[in-house]
Amino acid sequence: MTADIGWRGLAISLVLVGVTVALSRWRRLGLERSVVWAATRALVQLLAVGVVLHVVLDAGHSLAWAWLWVAAMLVVAAAVVRWRAPEVPDVFSLSLAAFTLAAVLSLGVLFGLGVFELEARALIPLAGIMVGNSMAATILVARRVFEELRDKRDEVEARLALGYTSTDAARPYVRAALRTALTPQIETTKVVGLVVLPGTMTGLILAGVEPLDAVRVQAAVMFLLLGAVTTTTAVVAVGVSRRLFTPDHRLVRMERAAED
Amino acid sequence: MSPWVEGRARVVDGECDNAGIDDTLFAFEHVGVIGPRGPLLRDVDGQLPAHGVTVIVGRSGAGKSTLLRLCNRLEAPTTGTVRFRGDDVAGLDPMHLRRRVGMVFQRPTPVGGTVRDNLAVATGGLDGKAAAAAVERADLAPGFLDRPAHELSGGEAQRMCLARALVTAPEVLLMDEPTSSVDPESTRALEGLARSLAESGVAVLWVTHDLAQARRLADHVLVLVDGAIEYAGGSAGAGEFLDDR
Numbered sequence: 025m026t027a028d029i030g031w032r033g034l035a036i037s038l039v040l041v042g043v044t045v046a047l048s049r050w051r052r053l054g055l056e057r058s059v060v061w062a063a064t065r066a067l068v069q070l071l072a073v074g075v076v077l078h079v080v081l082d083a084g085h086s087l088a089w090a091w092l093w094v095a096a097m098l099v100v101a102a103a104v105v106r107w108r109a110p111e112v113p114d115v116f117s118l119s120l121a122a123f124t125l126a127a128v129l130s131l132g133v134l135f136g137l138g139v140f141e142l143e144a145r146a147l148i149p150l151a152g153i154m155v156g157n158s159m160a161a162t163i164l165v166a167r168r169v170f171e172e173l174r175d176k177r178d179e180v181e182a183r184l185a186l187g188y189t190s191t192d193a194a195r196p197y198v199r200a201a202l203r204t205a206l207t208p209q210i211e212t213t214k215v216v217g218l219v220v221l222p223g224t225m226t227g228l229i230l231a232g233v234e235p236l237d238a239v240r241v242q243a244a245v246m247f248l249l250l251g252a253v254t255t256t257t258a259v260v261a262v263g264v265s266r267r268l269f270t271p272d273h274r275l276v277r278m279e280r281a282a283e284d
Numbered sequence: 285m286s287p288w289v290e291g292r293a294r295v296v297d298g299e300c301d302n303a304g305i306d307d308t309l310f311a312f313e314h315v316g317v318i319g320p321r322g323p324l325l326r327d328v329d330g331q332l333p334a335h336g337v338t339v340i341v342g343r344s345g346a347g348k349s350t351l352l353r354l355c356n357r358l359e360a361p362t363t364g365t366v367r368f369r370g371d372d373v374a375g376l377d378p379m380h381l382r383r384r385v386g387m388v389f390q391r392p393t394p395v396g397g398t399v400r401d402n403l404a405v406a407t408g409g410l411d412g413k414a415a416a417a418a419v420e421r422a423d424l425a426p427g428f429l430d431r432p433a434h435e436l437s438g439g440e441a442q443r444m445c446l447a448r449a450l451v452t453a454p455e456v457l458l459m460d461e462p463t464s465s466v467d468p469e470s471t472r473a474l475e476g477l478a479r480s481l482a483e484s485g486v487a488v489l490w491v492t493h494d495l496a497q498a499r500r501l502a503d504h505v506l507v508l509v510d511g512a513i514e515y516a517g518g519s520a521g522a523g524e525f526l527d528d529r
Contacts, residue, residue: 181358182393182445186406187383187452196395273378274358277320 038063081144090144094131094151098123101155101162105260109166111278113267115260119162122259123155126252130154133251139244150248153224157249158256161205165257168201169194169264174278181275190269198261205261209253213246222246308370309334309456309487310355315364317350317511324350326511328364336503337478337488341495341525347511348491349390352458355489356385386454390461392441394433399424399444402433406451414451422447423473439470446477457481459490463497475501495526502526 029037041063048055080089102120109115131151135142140150173180173194183193216222217239221229224245228238268276308331315328325347332338332355340348353359354366357378366373373381395405403418404410410418416426422443428436436444442462449457459478463471478488478501492498498505498519505522507515515525 178389178391178393179395182387182389182395183405184358185356185382185387185389186448187379189379270360272357272360272374274360279320 077148080148085144087142087144087147090147093148094127097151097155098127101159104159105163105166108163109170112166112170112264115166115264118260118263118267119166119256122162122256122263123158125259126158126255127151127154129255130248130252134244134248149224150245153245154248154252157209158253161209161253162256162260165201165205165261166264168204169198169261170268170278172197172201173265173268173275177275177278184273184275188273190266190273190275193273193275194265194269198265202257202261205257206254209250213250216242216246307334308332309368310489311367311370312351312354313365313367315354315361315366317347317354317359318362319350323511325354325361328511328513330506330513330516332487332489332506333504334369334487335482335485337482337490337501338504338506339498339502339519340489340491340506340508341493341498342508342514344493346508348493348508349460350511351506351508352387352460352489352491355456355458356382356387358387383452384454385456385458386449386452387458388442388446388449388460388462391465392436392438392445394436394441394444397433398430399433399436399447400429402444403429403448403451406448410451418447418451419444421450421477423477437467437470439466439473442466442470442474443477446474450481454486456487456489459488461491461493463492463494471497499526 041059044059045056047053048059076093079085080093098120101123102116105119106116131147131154134140134150135147140146176197180193180197184190222242222245225235225238225242228241229235233241268278270276310332312328312330315325316323317325328347328351340351342348350359354361354373355368357373357376360374368376368381368385394402399419400410400415403415412429415429419426419428424440424443424447428440428444433441433444442465446457446462457478459474463474466474475497478490482488482503490501492501502519502522505515505517505519505525506513507522507525515522519526
């Protein structure tokens with residue numbers, strides 16, 4: 025197969041890490057340790073994933089292992105969101121619910137309607153790409169809703185004081201946060217193929233798949249991502265804004281997080 | 285000398301009641317509010333009258349804004365009960381309450397768009413005539429309606445906010461240091477508007493730390509010190525509290 029580079033190939037590719045380190049030293053960027061650490065981590069993490077995938081994808085094993093893997097991905101993604109947006113209340117459970125809903129919807133469409141055949145080999149990468157891409161948008165929208173409602177407290181309370189429900193008072197800020205979080209995904213979808221060849225397609229072509237076949241898979245993946253990112257951000261945006269109001273439509277006190 | 289010295293004798297309830305309070309608008313029963321950094325109000329007991337301008341005075345941090353925000357449920361008491369015309373505020377629909385009890389905040393709170401857009405935020409169908417009447421009630425010319433809200437001066441923006449609060453035809457207007465960020469001319473205009481609103485039957489609760497302003501405006505005075513009521517009653521009996529010499 026074209027894509028089998030072997031251990032020797034992998035070792036040779038490390039030369040490029042060497043180039044990065046050399047450049048860093050030459051320009052005194054002070055990033056050598058960081059680069060080496062990043063490359064080592066990437067290698068170890070990917071190898072570990074590869075070993076586990078090797079076992080899970082083995083045709084002899086039950087699909088349950090693949091689902092378990094997907095569940096673990098959802099939990100880890102929610103934990104990452106919690107770690108990156110610690111000031112947002114309940115963000116772990118909200119994003120876990122959002123990722124789960126997006127997984128059910130998007131994987132339901134792709135497998136339920138027979139776009140892909142349900143097998144571990146399709147399930148794990150598709151779920152991974154879905155969660156991985158939704159994560160950044162989810163972190164962005166969670167922080168944005170929180171910061172908007174905290175920093176524009178005066179405006180929000182002015183609306184509440186005019187008799188708005190908390191949902192109506194928060195709507196402009198939730199809308200702005202959602203538009204901000206979704207725009208990159210929409211822009212990426214617009215220019216796909218023009219500027220960069222996306223990862224799925226690149227991987228398939230490297231692995232020897234016909235370009236037109238690769239393109240079909242890539243298009244389906246882009247649409248999966250669009251649906252998944254929209255679902256997760258909408259759930260998280262609405263969820264966070266609800267957490268910031270009391271049942272009697274008061275905006276809760278929000279302290280500024282201590283400086284990092 | 286500062287009028288806020290510790291150790292001043294508290295005015296007993298009986299003395300408060302005969303100072304011009306005929307019917308009660310808001311009643312506070314053992315109200316305490318705990319904020320993130322400690323108590324904001326402690327065991328507040330008292331009434332606010334349904335007529336005229338009641339000025340709530342006190343130093344910054346005395347709990348004035350908290351007391352005001354309890355009246356339209358932007359704040360909820362940690363302990364005790366707040367009553368609006370006899371009803372426990374906790375049991376009222378907050379949206380309905382807030383349309384009966386309007387509020388103007390310390391800083392103007394335009395929401396973007398023109399003055400007309402800002403007024404429309406308060407109500408769905410606001411026709412041209414109603415919009416013109418609303419700005420006129422706040423002493424602004426109808427020409428202001430099409431001006432972008434963010435181009436208004438602080439005083440004009442604050443009057444627009446007053447006009448917006450009046451669109452819901454409230455029975456009570458809460459004014460939380462409304463003149464703290466406006467010029468002297470607008471301050472006088474807002475004070476005049478508060479007086480004429482009170483004369484037209486809308487009770488005004490006005491928070492300030494400016495004792496001269498309190499003397500100019502007040503029919504009734506409520507003095508807060510460290511989260512507790514130090515005096516509540518008619519302005520005539522509040523002399524020593526409003527004397528800043």
